[in-house]
Amino acid sequence: MKEILLILPLLLPLITAVMLLALRRNPDRQRRLSAASAFLQLAAALMLAALVWRHGVCATTAGGWRAPFGIAIAADLFAASMVVVGGVIFLAVCLYSLGAIGRERETYGYHPLLHTLMLGVNGAFITGDIFNLYVWFEVMLISSFVLAALGGKREQLEGAVKYVALNLLSSTVFLIACGILYGVAGTLNMADLAVTLPGTQRPELIPVAAVLFVVAFGIKAGAFPLFFWLPASYHTLPSPVAALFAGLLTKVGVYSMVRVFTLVFIQDTALTHGLIAVMAVFTMAVGVLGAAAQYDFRRLLSFHIISQIGYMILALGLYTPAALAGGIFYILHHIVVKSNLFLIAGITRRYQGSYDLRRLGGFYADRWWLAVLFIVPAFSLAGLPPLSGFWAKFAVVRAALEARYFVAAGVAIAVGLLTLFSMTKVWSEVFWKPQPAAAAADGSGGKPKQDGPGIAWMVVPVALLAAVTLGIGFFPEPLYRYSLRAAGQLMDRAEYIRAVLEAAP
8 A cells, every 4th residue: 555655646647647648639528537637636645645644754666676776756744745735736726727728728738738747746756766856857847848838829938948948957957966976976866875975985076966956956946046037937827837837846946955955965064055045045035026026916926936935945054953844834835825826816817808917906896705815825925924924934934043044034034024015016906906997908918808607617726725825824733743743854864764775666
């Protein structure tokens, strides 16, 4: 049963993608199968998390070979939680797509590409090998590039080219770092690296590989200084695709950074984790300042992805159990909140035909329920109590103060205030002020629509994600207790190493 639950997050999206390709001429069956598979993937993720909670780190290897020769698949509490929250967002996006994605995109493979993307995401979360992490990154990159370009509009193609160019640079740096690491240690299994790397004969190359991994993962995560591809591309995507990218793809970069820099590269934390902490401070500041200047709903949200990534990698830079627990809590909260905000942006465009804040307005008077659904994730992102973002920011800032990183803590608080300013601006422009009389569709050619049979598929997942945010906010202790235990596994590497190296094929 353990082995089955470990591979289900890979098998389900793979089998579904193949079946969806076979049904490419039948969009209705594609829709039903895609949504049903998303439910099954979430159920499998929950069972995997329950297994890891009860029995600790679970691992297996493929091909009849023991680690480090066999391909390792491993799940600790951190990996399992990422698979679960990924399943939640994927289900929400699949349901939302039933009302938001037209038949043309479905004809060109929208649903199979979604499941192939999730195959790459889940593979990155549960792989135990750095080279296979690179492989799963490439699966994500190929799928996400096609999804970004699907539709063929000029702004989409321009954004997709920017997206893929920087991510290919990241992949190149990643591959170079893998080559150096293999040359030094003779293995790329992460558990085996944790054992063999301290005794290598070429210790001077370890910091070189570590810095290259920081660069590669930093680009994937949208961290300072190579973050500019993100706001230049995410604002061109269809709403459900943007929500999936915003929620999961950058977090795969953060997850990978946390995994590698708590398991493999802990020999010189003053250098590696100090560098990450400095990156985090600049990432927070640059992201929130960029967001404050935006009047495009999606570009504003894209810059806030960058600023919030700063909090997550700051927790890694601090490298204490409390900081890592706060970082895990922050990642899980942010995935839900940020995805939800992009979905809400899509609903506003459906009704009024634009993402330009200056052309929107009047939603509070006309559709008060959408204003309520916006308040929950928006003010959670800003960190207002008692929403989930407050507890996440509180945990990270407190850890920074305990570690005597006072400048980082001050920047984190200031960024929270500027985030509140941005969310208040969106509230004022979109929901509070009357809609301008001259408002028209935006440059992408979208047309405003009224309520129809598809709108329910768009609203229900938004409401469900808002409920998750409220649940975490009003009852934060279970998730924080889970995060503390997950952080303990990251800090005490012995359980993960033993589970992988002793795993039966």
